[in-house]
Amino acid sequence: MSVLVYINTLNGKIAKNAMEAVQYGSKIGATTVVTNGAIGESELATLGNAGASKVLVNRVLTSNDPAQTTRLIKAAAESVSANTIVFSQDITGKAVAPRVSAALKAGLASGAIALPDADGTVKVNVFSGKAFGKVKINSAIKVIALTPNSVGVEEESGVASVEEFSADLGNASYTVKEVKKQEGDILLPEAELVVSAGRGLKGPENWGIVEDLAESLGAATACSRPVADIGWRPHHEHVGQTGVAIRPNLYIAAGISGAIQHLAGVNGSKVIVVINTDPEAPFFKAADYGIVGDAFEVLPKLTAEIQKLKAQN
């Protein structure tokens, strides 16, 4: 089996979900990674720790252009005779994996959450996290897009050989006019810990206690749909069926009742803590730990206890 894994390293770093995709690939077969941009060779060699044996890096392509990225991946797939191509189902994966699938007439299983079964089927998320499907890929080349944070990474020591790789990229699809960086250090879709709040907080001026808890944990902040819609919080913080779907290790929700649409965006979380004054709030049915209490009292107390824990360690 020859496996090709595409990872996006344009911000100069190898993200956790990229490591996950590389290790996932290495468990299927001998893995070559293809990437592009200015990222350093020594940084790329560390992909050996996740199981890659070789890294192909294209220095010419420095944008996210899906058409050019597709041409790069297609050329790399041909050069290593890949029979499986792996992506992370992140923003880039969503833009590029379908193009690669159509270009190679290779079936795509998107949203994978586990390695292929013995019969070759791939378990994927469907119905917005409310069910799983088993996908059979009927083509010779198989494309798999892996849901971030669904498989762990166990690093071993290995060094990947790094080679420059050139390909005919064709014309750019567009001109990039501007890149606006999001504020804050922790990006919600990648966050392992998330603190979220809803209308129960009564107004945007009360978000300090949410941010304090998030800061004590090193967590990202999120919110429910109504809160984003009325402008208390920015839209990129909205988690739920029509907002961002997240899969953190810990999701703490304060003052959110837990409508089914909200649950669809967070039910991939490993542990859910719900804080609500209403003991009948539907969210408690999806929670691992529940606190029937007032967020205005509970959150500061929780923050203080977290700070105590952090001071000990």
Add this chain to the structure above:
Amino acid sequence: MKLLVCISKAPDTTSKIEFTDNDTKFNESGVQYIVNPYDEWYALVRALELKEQNGGSVTTITVGTATDDSIIRKALAIGADNAVRIDSEAGDAYYTAFQIAEYAKSNGFDIVITGKETINYNGSQVGGMIAELLDQPFISLATNLEMDGTTATINIEMVGGVEVVELDTPFVVSAAKGMAEQRIPNMRGIMAARTKPLEVLPAAPCDALVSFEAYELPPAKSDCKYVDPENMAELVDLLHNEAKVI
């Protein structure tokens, strides 16, 4: 400006998700189908706004059987000019994209717009596949789209921010939250939708590349463990030592 909006059906967001036939089929009994929210709220409504600003036409396309006509009429009631249904079970994403690309090739559109994903399969596949089959640029996860003549300025969601790009038509774009606001059809729209053209065309030969063999539901969540609101030390202890997440 000729706009093609891809419309898929999806079970209402409050539907109970269950499976039948030995867990190989979605149990449709009692399920109300709606226009996939991303297709309706963001793709269709933005297309209508672009038409209102620049003139032109908005056509919807659906790959599906006659049971899909009710959601297609809903799209017409919201304001699309005409609809096309490729008369076939939807098959997989590639099959669907292939049908739409074939129709788009022979009818020439300036922009093909999809929702960013359906809420039942969550694949985010069809838009990118259409673009590849048409050999056109694909803009994935657009949150804003403005037209000036034939030049589009589009905001794209990126890891850690937003990228603003400029390109000329034709292209394919998938619409995410922020593109537009939901529109509720009014009575005039609903009445007009009844007589708007809905063309039914045969499917082009194409093999699906993947198949769903079976489905399963997630394991039942164990009962919620309640913690006294006065005792946050206990919660921190549970998260640290039992759940091991902090």
